[in-house]
Amino acid sequence: MEISGGITASLAGRYATALYELAHEQGQVSAVEGDLERLTDALRESNDFAALIRNPLISRHAAGQAMAAVGQTLGVSPLTGQFLGLLASKGRLPKLVDIARAYTTIAAALRGEVTAHVTSAHPLDDAQVATLADKLAARAGKSVKLKTAVDPDILGGLVVKIGSQMIDSSIRTRLNSLAQAMQG
Known part of the structure; x- marks a missing residue:
């Protein structure tokens, strides 16, 4: 080993x-x-x-x-x-x-697995967790273990962190981006 x-x-x-x-x-x-x-x-x-x-x-x-x-x-x-x-x-x-x-x-790492930290506005049910794990595994090319957290401040969507990579599809981030774009 x-x-x-x-x-x-x-x-x-x-x-x-x-x-x-x-x-x-x-x-x-x-x-x-x-x-x-x-x-x-x-x-x-x-x-x-x-x-x-x-x-x-x-x-x-x-x-x-x-x-x-x-x-x-x-x-x-x-x-x-x-x-x-x-x-x-x-x-x-x-x-x-x-x-x-x-x-x-x-x-x-020795199991060939990565951990994804997922933050959502509301708790995810088992079916949502399984679907998300499958999609992230396909993207990462490895087995994915999910650690979930709830943060109502993101308003909706998900924030996913796998290692140093972050995927932020939260409504809060989208609204902030829109506000910045409107300010010019």
Whole structure:
């Protein structure tokens, strides 16, 4: 298994690569990916949890105990639990979100998959998500995993981001373009 690219040069990339290799050896790539997704969701939803992993006054031992409790609450795999303990012992918990992002990128790349971040004005139903995934896969030439978000401010249409490419068909952008054209 060859992991290449600039992502592995960063600190987060090195940790993510090591975790991926262990997960691959143990047949737990998807389980660990799900664990990391639940952890990042929890960090996004809980200011207390986010503050905990960034607090330099909490000892590494106490941070390790706290992460063990969080891991148990979220039902993470033993491998992910051990990894969280390692991050706590090394003082690397503040890098957890970056490590999770790098892990997901590595896993997706090795599966031949890209992630598309789709923002819509209203929630998309399952049929719309499936149709959009098929169209984006045809355009990208790879399997596409969709991450959806809702932002009523775009008024309608979609904003799709795949890697560094952005497709903005939102009504808000079209109205702004029309307003600029009318101003001359």
